[in-house]
Amino acid sequence: MAHFEKLYNKVLSDAQFRAELAVNPSKALQSIGIEPTPQLLDAIKDVAKAVEEVRADLGPDIADQACVV
Amino acid sequence: MRGLEQNLFDSSFLTTAGQSAQRALADLSSQSPQLAGRTLKWLALRSDIHHPENYFTHLQSLPLLALPWWLEIALRGTVDLAFQSDLMYSSMSGYYFTRMLDDLMDGHQVDRSCLPALYPFYLQFQRTYFAYFPLSDGFWPHFERSLLTTAEAASTDSTLDDVTEADFLHYSARKSAAAAIPLAAVCYRYRRPDLLASWEALFTVFGRWNQMRDDVLDWSEDYQAGTKTWLLCEAERRRAQNESLQMWIGRSGFLWAAEIMERWMQQMLDAANMMQSAALSVYLEQRRLSFRRQIDGMIATAAIYARLLQLDESFQPR
Numbered sequence: 001m002a003h004f005e006k007l008y009n010k011v012l013s014d015a016q017f018r019a020e021l022a023v024n025p026s027k028a029l030q031s032i033g034i035e036p037t038p039q040l041l042d043a044i045k046d047v048a049k050a051v052e053e054v055r056a057d058l059g060p061d062i063a064d065q066a067c068v069v
Numbered sequence: 070m071r072g073l074e075q076n077l078f079d080s081s082f083l084t085t086a087g088q089s090a091q092r093a094l095a096d097l098s099s100q101s102p103q104l105a106g107r108t109l110k111w112l113a114l115r116s117d118i119h120h121p122e123n124y125f126t127h128l129q130s131l132p133l134l135a136l137p138w139w140l141e142i143a144l145r146g147t148v149d150l151a152f153q154s155d156l157m158y159s160s161m162s163g164y165y166f167t168r169m170l171d172d173l174m175d176g177h178q179v180d181r182s183c184l185p186a187l188y189p190f191y192l193q194f195q196r197t198y199f200a201y202f203p204l205s206d207g208f209w210p211h212f213e214r215s216l217l218t219t220a221e222a223a224s225t226d227s228t229l230d231d232v233t234e235a236d237f238l239h240y241s242a243r244k245s246a247a248a249a250i251p252l253a254a255v256c257y258r259y260r261r262p263d264l265l266a267s268w269e270a271l272f273t274v275f276g277r278w279n280q281m282r283d284d285v286l287d288w289s290e291d292y293q294a295g296t297k298t299w300l301l302c303e304a305e306r307r308r309a310q311n312e313s314l315q316m317w318i319g320r321s322g323f324l325w326a327a328e329i330m331e332r333w334m335q336q337m338l339d340a341a342n343m344m345q346s347a348a349l350s351v352y353l354e355q356r357r358l359s360f361r362r363q364i365d366g367m368i369a370t371a372a373i374y375a376r377l378l379q380l381d382e383s384f385q386p387r
Contacts, residue, residue: 004378004380005313005316007377008315008316008319008374008377008378009313009315009316011374011377012289012315012319012374013288013289013292013315013318014289014293015289015290040380043376043377043380046376047373047374047377050376051373051374054366054369054370054373055366058362058363
């Protein structure tokens with residue numbers, strides 16, 4: 001499986017991994033065998049920012065229930 | 070979110086729910102104080118034990134207490150507070166019984182010293198009805214049928230390896246069938262058993278909608294735990310050969326579930342309109358809007374995460 005397909009699958013289906021990726025992306029990426037290169041960390045940061053915008057738009061009550069967020 | 074509930078449920082409903090919850094736990098404490106102490110610890114992990122009624126009056130909860138209340142209002146224009154309080158006491162006790170059993174069936178940790186609480190919870194659930202209905206009353210066959218439907222559905226649902234639409238409709242979505250018991254109580258107390266079929270039919274559709282909502286919101290936990298749901302089994306069946314289950318859920322699954330749920334919701338709204346319950350219609354509209362926001366958020370988030378699939382493999386050292 002390609003690296004980023006593995007990352008996508010993990011991000012989508014593992015809430016603990018999602019939380020770890022937000023707090024410590026390098027550690028989270030390494031835990032699934034992905035090298036945290038600077039380009040990749042930048043891309044992850046962009047994705048996290050876009051997700052945060054959706055969360056803010058939904059409001060905390062709804063965002064917490066929509067667990068994929 | 071509490072503001073929404075305050076608009077939806079009037080103060081006498083919320084006060085009665087609070088008093089009934091306190092009574093259910095106080096009865097447990099007075100009869101079995103040691104057992105009650107241990108059971109409250111179990112309960113505290115699931116709800117606020119200082120306001121246990123909030124668990125039942127939250128907008129996102131199964132409207133276990135509200136449906137019988139709205140049914141009585143639709144039927145008489147008012148409610149008998151003592152009767153509704155008894156129904157709430159019974160339903161909350163019955164819910165705790167079911168919840169403890171569910172926790173056990175799902176393999177969650179339940180301190181074994183709490184398990185005997187199943188006896189008083191069931192006693193409190195059932196004995197309430199003896200005060201209103203002699204054994205010969207037409208209420209009891211409905212009580213028995215609803216309870217046994219729940220038992221049969223919960224048992225079979227726990228054995229399913231591959232959940233089809235038929236399995237979902239007959240088992241997964243029927244685990245909550247016993248929640249129609251207080252509806253039967255209202256109909257039989259006021260000698261209107263003719264009204265039961267329409268309210269029960271609406272509740273059956275609500276059970277489908279609510280179960281699917283749980284399956285959608287909890288899909289990743291279910292996936293991690295290996296729990297089989299219709300959504301996850303459908304993902305296995307429908308995903309393309311080069312598509313992971315997660316990809317199908319993110320690209321198509323949320324939308325697939327939302328469309329099915331919307332059809333059920335429309336069915337319920339049409340039925341509520343026919344049943345002339347304004348409160349029920351308002352409640353259903355609130356649930357529809359709230360879920361739409363949730364699912365839209367999930368779809369938007371999944372689309373953002375899909376950007377990860379576009380990342381260049383050259384980001385990784387060879």
